[in-house]
Amino acid sequence: MSKPRSKVFFVLEDLEVEVPHGTKLSEVVEASGADITFGCKSGTCGTCRVRVVDGNRNLSAPTPEERDFLSSLGAADDERLGCQFCVLGDVSIDYIGS
Amino acid sequence: MKNLSLSAALQERVLLLDGAMGTQIFANSPTIEDYGGIEFDGCVELLNERRPEWIKKIHENYFRAGADAVETNTFGCNEIVLAEFGLEHRVFDLNVQAVKIAREVAESFGEKKWVIGSVGPGTKLLTLLQVDYPTMYRSYYEQMRGLIAGGADAVLIETAQDLGQVKIAARAARNAMKAAGKKIPVWVQMTIETTGTMLVGSDVQAALASIEMLGVDVIGMNCATGPDEMRPHLAYLCESAPMAVSCLPNAGLPENRNGQTYYPLGPAQFAERVQGISKDFGLNILGGCCGTTPEHIRALADIRGRLNPPVRAARYERSVSSLYNSVSLSLEPRPLYVGERTNANGSKAFRDALSRDDFETMVEIAKEQSKEGAHILDVCVAYVSRDEKRDMCEFLKRLVTQVNIPLMIDSTEVPVIEAALQHAPGKCIVNSINFEDGEEKPRKILDLCREYGAAVVALTIDEKGMAKTCDEKIQIAERLYRLVVEEYGFAPEDLIIDPLTFTLGSGEAEWRNSAVETLNSISVLRERYPRVKTILGLSNVSFGLKPWPRQILNSLMLYHAVERGLTMAILNASKILPVARISPEHRKIFEALLFNQRTEIADPLKEILSAFSDPNAKQMQAVNDDNSPVEEKLKNDIIDGRKNQIAAHALEALKTYPPLTIINDILLDGMKTVGERFGSGQMQLPFVLESAESMKAAVKVLEPFIEKKDGYRKGRIILATVKGDVHDIGKNLVEIILSNNGFEVLNLGIKQPIESIVETYRSQGADAIGLSGLLVKSTVIMKENLEYMAAHGFDIPVILGGAALTRDFVERECQAVYKGPVFYAEDAFSGLHLMEKICSGGIAELLAARRQAAEKSAGSAESRDKIVVVRRGDKKVDLDAQGQSGWVRRGHTVPQPPFWGVRKAEHSLTEVFDYLDDFALLRSRWGFAQGQLTDAEFEKVLNEKARPTLERLKERVIREKALHPAALYGYFPACSRGSNEIVVYDPHSIRTGAGVTSREVIARFEFPRQANGRQLCIADFIAHEATGIVDVLGVQLVTMGHVASEKAHAAYSDNQFSEYFFMHGLSTELTEAYAELIHAQVRMDLGIHGRDAASRRALFSQGYQGSRYSFGYPACPDMELNAPLLKLLGAEQIGVTLSESFQMVPEQTTSALVVYHPQARYFST
Structure with missing residues (x-):
């Protein structure tokens, strides 16, 4: 029984990756070599900040750390921390970096 | 424009003041003849009379340079200074004369120009008791009289070093204006030294709290430092001060060059930096101090047009202050604790000390309260047959420099209050006013509060007596509000209403409902006057009871009052119990007393009196676990981390159980719960x-x-950080968890070669070996260690842990080279779990579970394999002719650094704290993650544990100088070479101009390049040598010194595990903070700071132009390159060396290359 699959599109480098539903973005990046950098991986450094160009609804909800980090920065609604979410449907992602 | 008043002009535009006066005067090389005699040598104020043409010329030059206003030559023109020349009788007329000179020049210009009366700090410090209040007041009053009579447009109390002096001078100014029937603005400028405080120790927050109350029109800074050093303080003022802000820096930090004072900033650099501050925060008045010239003012005039008048939404959180610090009146969590023991009526120890004139002991009692957590100190020295005014003065003289919390002056005598306010440099609270004898007396006291700048406590007492019911309390509170806020114009926050507390301990029917009435009135007051503060003299409620029931009743009263909105309480902070620690039975009867729930058959007061009648009743009997069995108490002591009482409980348990049963069955059971709560995210590290x-x-x-x-002991483990790795926090946490869960730990320390680990095992034996390490390189060492052990025939279980490890690497690659089992421990508790199994014959079980998991993931091998790259698009970046990323734009103007080579920086811990990323500290380093807690629960953890710990440690670290920040930074000419290399040139070898004669390469750094994506390499951000352009590379190195590790380890050795962990995390994060601070300096030097984010939070997320790359991170993983970098920096000057594995020592050290290229960000290779 295979899980439903989602498409992740990395805008910066025009890279399209297909992944099982529920895969962490960090795993997608590691497996595909996408050009996104991770720092602390605990939601406190912001190195992996991305902009969700499309499909914001298709991501797992922010963890409290991610929510607090982004709100302390006054980040826009379409910004997320790449180390903190899973892909639950098709998304397009652009790298902001910190 | 012409007739615009000074205040109106300030609304419309940025105002320009003049620069240095003293240096301009001395440029005339005044002789004895110029001063008019040897006895007047150096009295520049006298030159107003003897050489007016000099002064005129100076003013004229500044006006011509573009100044809107000049300062009179009256800096030292007061009685105290002039008395040194025997000229004390000339104060008035010299001031008049000086204003007239400036006025005449001002009026010779066609447009409107203003004259500001300069008022310097004099030569004596009031707060350090070098001069008394009346003398200094008289000295300034006379000067103010002269300046006003001469026709100054404003007086400027400048170069202020002592808040006590500012308060006197401002009061003298107001009273002199009143006498002259003329009102002009009062401006205040303080001088903040490189230490981050004014000379006598006040920080900028304390200064604002104190000065704001004086009714001044401008607050600002001048002298001591240059614009860069003033920047953080001005940022605070601009964000907080409800009045205009001025900035008159020196032309940089003075340097000593061949015995001459030298100011490094030329006019352009000076103006650029002032402009930077102005643009970022919004200054109203610009000018210069020491080392500045008309040229500097001209440079400011040139940029002034680009600066619009600041529109600031300054948010001042009303505060009170001591000489040193401020405390917000709206501090959360409530309430503010007002210490009650410096009160002759409340504390016997204090009264006894007072009766023998032992002021030192009284000061000690004050300090104790500050240590115990009081935010404010109530001071009352009224005692029969003593001279209260004298006692107050004698006590405050000693007290104000020795405690750092603000004071509440507690007296009913007007002259005592006035004397106290004269002796307290900060903003105090006066306790108190009431309407008992009508309004005459409260008005007198309010006049004093206004004159000296104090908040006030007001009691709900009127001509009819003390208000007992809620309605009466509210009626009087309304009358108080009308008088204090509406008539006297106090800010509502500066009115603190005390709705009175009466004792429930007497049992008198009249008072039984008094707590209910008081509590209700607090709710109503909060509703009706949300900004007005409330206070209770808490301990009155339990008067007449024994000490222990008093403590319970006080604590419950406080709890319910705070629930209803109480903002302050006068109490003994060390005697307040958390409500959770009061047993449910006690809480029930005490609340019945508090809420007057008396019935025919049950009288709560009687119950309390009988419950506590046993003279032997110990205090501890009343805490939460009072009636619970000793097993429960012990277990809860463990879970709640109560180490003060656990020893007593353990001894108590010994009466019933043998010691081993206590440890194994009770204590370890508690630790098990702790582990479970940690694992499920309910408990933080x-x-x-x-x-x-x-x-x-x-x-x-x-x-x-x-x-x-x-x-x-359940078993033994040998723990070590592997060879070449100095990180020991992870290993030590494992030791703490294992050793306190029944395991014996042989902790060998850091940098352990496998030979010595094996030797320990041979000689002492163990059930397992645990290897730890933070670095990527350490993972390789761990594998080599296993190979070594395999080669020598060992098969003892090995547990690996460390940040760079992955489960996969351990269970596949490491296991493959070793015969015995190799396990991965992701944290200390998984290490504990492994040890439990290993030591109870569970190895086979662990391995079976591992196999199962592996099979399962192989079965659904989908998870990894099924991440499929569908398309790698055409956007793939091409490499240019040099082999560098085509994504990187070239041809930026190369900034000119202010110097070449390396310089040492000097910063105080306070400055470093200013750059602390507290989010990363609390959440990541200290492990306060929300986990499974609700938002409210987590907020409570942050407010009650995390933030207070930070405050406490900050205070401790600064007070004890527990860290020694040191830094080097600088600039080198550099180019990229080939595709991936940066070469650094000796700055002295570069010959500018067409024919580059020689470039001597002194360091080379090679970096990896991304395989995908933008194909970046750090070298891409530095101009290529083929372009002929020589670029600039920043370098920096910061350390917290060896003392950082020493302090942390002292706590560790002393079994203060949490303190160890906190200190380690804080010092590590402060190292980052210092790197951030130096990086900000570098951007400023390179002139790219214009793109710095306004908020600190954003700044910490690379909210700036360029990037700071440290070796060991993804874009530059090679730690060995620290060797050439440290050589370039001359790292040994600040005690930083490199270990054989290229790690910097001390541990709290970080180095970086700084690149200014706008596209340079962090990236992975």
């Missing part, structure tokens, strides 16, 4: 460490009773 401290304390008490010493 710092609390776990406190539990471990309790465990340690209990075992220490029990150990002497255990016959066979290690009979209770």
